[in-house]
Amino acid sequence: MRKKITGCVLVLLILASCKTDKKKDDSDTWRTKKAAVANATHNQLLEVEKEEGWELLFDGKTMNGWHLYNDPDAESVWEVVDGSLHSNANDESLTAGDLVTDNAYENYELTLEWKISGNGNSGVFINVQELPEVPTAWQSGPEYQILGADHMDYDVPEKRPGCLYVFLPQQNNVEVKQGEWNKTRIKQVDGKIEFYLNGVLTAEKDFSLPEWKEGIAGTHFSKYPEFGKTTEGKVALQYWYFETWFRNIKIREL
Template sequence: MKTFARITKRMALPVLAIGSLLWITCSGTAERPNTLTSQEAEEGWTLLFDGHSTAGWHIFNQGKVPSAWRAVNGELWCDPQVTDAVHGDLVTDSTYTDFELVFDWKIAKGGNSGVFINVQEGPAYGTAYATGPEMQLLDNEYAEERHRSNPSHLAGSVYDVVGDAEQSKPVPFGQWNHSRIRQKDGKVTFWLNGQVTAEVQLGSEAWTGLVATGNLGNFPEFGKAKQGRIALQDHTDEVFFRNMKIKRL
């Protein structure tokens, strides 16, 4: 028995080491959340969320004001219970044209949020969604019926424009999803947990037709820009983000 125990103990350390290496490799992220691997840094990736502050972000059209967005335990959290600060969409200080964005997100039961791209700010625009196409973040299973029954409202869709119910497979509420957004020369592709959930060409005849059939067609500047800010939606539902990384193309 002693001999077996010694052999088992000696084997355990290499197995654990290999397991840790596989976790890092398969996850595609650094071992610690909100950090870059050396390869990511060499490829030009930068962090949008540093893990401990909202540096690099501000509230849409309101600048650097105290907000419902907090950095807690390495997660960027929109707290719906906040009453002593401003609620609103959180937008990047920087603007982006061609880029690739990756991030992890989780949401409350029945929750609804989103990530916008190409957002324009200014007095002429009352909301982020008036200009920026949105990747829908949703708890599909417990969402309102109006969302569950509309493919363009499911997680990973271009909200209210186009979606794919077969590919929209978020994990249960309270667990981490992984999303990716790529924009190059106006071609936008969304991924959710490794699956392509939407692909559009901004400015194309097909895009214009899709927008016109939904409510977003009421906003004359929606989806017209091919550059702008990234925005996180405050939809009064609890939502969390981490590992937000972006690379200019």
């Protein structure tokens, strides 16, 4: 009888040990994944990215490489907060405006991540011509649309996130991850652009073709002689009265 009881106790101990080990393994796996997410490195280049020619457009600490459009010395709404470029929509004493790169680009691939308030409106302008007679970046640069999911234009086809603003609806449907980081990729080669949102192709256009100029003529942008005129220029981040965050801004020339 004692042998039988001892055997049962041994079996129970083994089963308990297995459950403990399984729980430990699951816990370790969970902690590892959680730690990886929590300790993800931002605003830095991997060695493979350096080999591929990528450059950081934002170092996560300073505004180096950027300035307020047509007003580089202003105390602007743009600031660095927790490793992101942040548009401060709460201090009306600051100078509002779009943030533009110091350098111009022609054939390139640009990637970045962004978050925006629920009803926020922003964008990435490309081929921007920074000229005294052109008061805002959007009067020369076509726009990759950024929009919060609660914005009144969110379901307007030609104003959806990732669109070539006003000109094209989303080529493939994709939603914004509200309150989370979204990923944008913009590629331009010889005037041909591709827009991506969260890995999905959302727009394609050839700015070198006559139909592009014809398309401009049918919109309010026709009032602005510099709009969409070139396939080379600066990159700008739009400020439009709501909080927006940008990080991991990288570019490589093609």
